Amino acid sequence: MRHSERHRTEHIGWLRASVLGANDGLISTASLIVGVAASGTERSAVLVAGIAGMVAGAMSMAAGEYVSVSSQADTEAADLARERHELATMPEAELRELAGIYEARGLTPELAMRVAEQLTAHDALGAHARDELGLTEITAARPLQAALASAVAFAVGATLPVVVAAVAPDAWVSRIVTASALVLLSVLGAVAAQVGGAPVLTGAARVTFWGAIAMGSSALVGRLFGTQIG
Template sequence: MYAEHEEHYIHRQGWLRAAVLGANDGIVSTASLLVGMASAHSSPQTILIAGVAGLVAGALSMAAGEFVSVSSQADIERADLAREERAHRKYPEQELAELAEIYRARGLEAGMALEVAKQLTEHDALEAHARDELGLSEANAARPLQAAFASALAFACGAIFPLLAAVFAPLEYTALAIVLVALLALLVTGSLAASAGGAQRLRAIARVTSWGALAMGLTAIAGKVVGA
């Protein structure tokens, strides 16, 4: 009998985090902006202009922010790898002992830990230290362009739903339609994100919808106050 194949999700964390953050931000920020404008009794044309501007500005801002942030992470990773490579060239025996100690601390017998460290060092010393000392691997490596593109695209995809609600809803129900569509979109994105990451759906849905509702409610109050 063979064990059931296990599906892991850690390799998705780079793009999934950026995509979920972008989509949720697109839905919540755009919906909140539109609800605030509608609560201030703005004209349909003004609401539409604000929504389109918010979509474009938000997508570009998410892309720029993710690129800068993940690029900084990538710089740190490269610096650590360069430092580790220099240490291995200058102090190979100390680096081997350090790697062996890592394996011993994880439960291997001392002789076995040293043998594993030797074999992995012979195969690829830098890869072994990157993975087991620094915690770096291909699955969690920083990818700035991927994160920037995923965030921008996800933001735009999320923002389009409240924007369409504002366009097609009757004027007297604009704010209500935006809120309902936004909450429905958050429910869907929360469910999809949980499925893609192997997490609990109800918890993810409750988290995104509750915070989204709070954001839209507070912005609606602000819109009423300013509009008055």
């Protein structure tokens, strides 16, 4: 029977984009709402600012992630094309190179060559992609997946402060948005740490700390400039 294992590295791609997107959506939108509300602006303007920030942020996250991961995908494709060319034009040199990699990992020269020969016969490009370039199916760049995950996660994270701002009493908008955002940030930090195998309390504390700094700074700016403009 084949032994099946699940590794945390399987989650790296989508987890990174989703967690970063949700954190950014929550922190940036909550900070925007808190800052605008602290300036004394009417609720309608606060909601417009929050919704506009949510849409603009989601599109920005998607575009940024797509461009970044597309660059990675282009690099991977160029490396694979070069390997494909080298395998076609100098197969013996590539075989020795592959054997040298296995020998450096602890195999005897004879065994390393046999392994290289068998893997080359089975899937030469796959062997070089994996063992020379470090490219696998799990870590392969997926621009559209990363962009979509970032946009959706940002929008999901930004939804909470917008909804809270819509239902909270006028005098308590800043306080309730801040408190609810900090609670959710701590949950997101804990979940990300748990899935990634990191200490849960540390993951929750650091994202909550920086979220509090962001919202506090926005509130200060809103009060200062709101007073001056008013």
